[in-house]
Amino acid sequence: MSSSQNNQQSTQPATNGGSVTGSVTGSITGSVTGSVTGSTAATGTTSTNTIPQTAPPGTLSFTIPSQTATPSYYKIMASNPITFGWNFTSLLSTPASLTLHAYCTLNGNTYRVGPTNAAGTVAGVIPGTATAVTWDAYAQQSEAGAVPLVQATYTLRIFDERGYTVGAEPGLLNPNQNLKFAMYSPAQYTPLESGWQCTGCSSATTNFSVPSFMALATTLMVMFISGVGLVRGLVRNW
Numbered sequence: 099m100s101s102s103q104n105n106q107q108s109t110q111p112a113t114n115g116g117s118v119t120g121s122v123t124g125s126i127t128g129s130v131t132g133s134v135t136g137s138t139a140a141t142g143t144t145s146t147n148t149i150p151q152t153a154p155p156g157t158l159s160f161t162i163p164s165q166t167a168t169p170s171y172y173k174i175m176a177s178n179p180i181t182f183g184w185n186f187t188s189l190l191s192t193p194a195s196l197t198l199h200a201y202c203t204l205n206g207n208t209y210r211v212g213p214t215n216a217a218g219t220v221a222g223v224i225p226g227t228a229t230a231v232t233w234d235a236y237a238q239q240s241e242a243g244a245v246p247l248v249q250a251t252y253t254l255r256i257f258d259e260r261g262y263t264v265g266a267e268p269g270l271l272n273p274n275q276n277l278k279f280a281m282y283s284p285a286q287y288t289p290l291e292s293g294w295q296c297t298g299c300s301s302a303t304t305n306f307s308v309p310s311f312m313a314l315a316t317t318l319m320v321m322f323i324s325g326v327g328l329v330r331g332l333v334r335n336w
Contacts (some may be wrong), residue, residue, distance in 0.1 A: 104208060115294070135183070150268060153268040155270060155272040156191070158272075159185055160184050160272045160274075160276070161278045162184075170278055171279070174283045176247075180234075181235070182254060184274075186228070186229075193226030193259060194258070195226050196226055196256055196258060197236065197253070197256070199262075201252060201255060202248060202251075209238070209245070211254065212233060249281060253278050
C-alpha cells in the first residue's frame with residue numbers, strides 16, 4: 099500500500115514509485131478487492147455536448163458520517179476499518195473513476211483512501227459509480243515503506259478523473275473536501291500482572307483517607323468534651 103507526502107498546494111501526491119502527473123483517464127485496470135458500494139465499473143456516461151450549459155454542477159454529499167455532524171473520531175488500530183458513504187446530486191455525467199485522499203493538516207501528508215486493489219496496494223481510485231468505500235487505515239500504514247498516520251485532523255478529498263483542481267462545470271462532479279475527521283491511537287493495554295500501578299488512583303485514595311480520619315477524630319473529641327461537661331453538671335446538681 100502507498101501513501102504520499104505533499105504540501106497543501108499540490109494537486110497530485112507523489113507515490114513510492116515516482117510522481118503522478120496529469121489526470122486519470124479511461125477505465126480502471128485490474129480488479130478492486132475490498133468494500134466498495136456501487137457498481138464495479140462505470141456505465142455509459144452522458145456526453146458533455148448534451149449537457150445544458152445552464153445545468154448546475156454535480157455535487158457530492160456525505161451520508162457516512164453525516165456532513166452536518168460534528169467531526170468523527172476514528173481509532174488507528176487493527177480490525178477497525180473506516181467507512182465513508184455519499185450520494186450525488188445534479189450529476190448528469192457519470193465519472194469514469196473517483197479518487198479519494200485524506201489530507202493531514204498537521205504534517206501535510208496525503209494518504210490514499212480505499213480498498214486494496216489487484217496489485218495489493220491502496221491506489222485511492224474506485225469506480226465512478228461507487229457510493230461508499232471502506233478503508234483499512236491500520237493495515238495500510240503497516241505496509242513496508244508506508245508513511246504512518248498521525249493523531250490529527252484530516253480532510254477527505256474526492257474528485258473524478260479530471261483532477262482535484264478543476265473548476266465547476268455543468269453536470270460534472272465538483273471536487274469535494276467538506277468532510278473533516280480526526281484519527282487517534284488508543285493507549286496500549288497493560289495487564290495488572292505486569293506490575294502496572296495507578297498513580298492517580300493511589301493519590302486519590304490517600305487524599306480521601308486523611309480528611310476522613312481527621313473528621314472522625316474531631317467528632318470523638320467533641321463527644322468526649324461534651325460528656326465531661328455533662329458529668330460535671332450532674333455532680334454539681336447532686
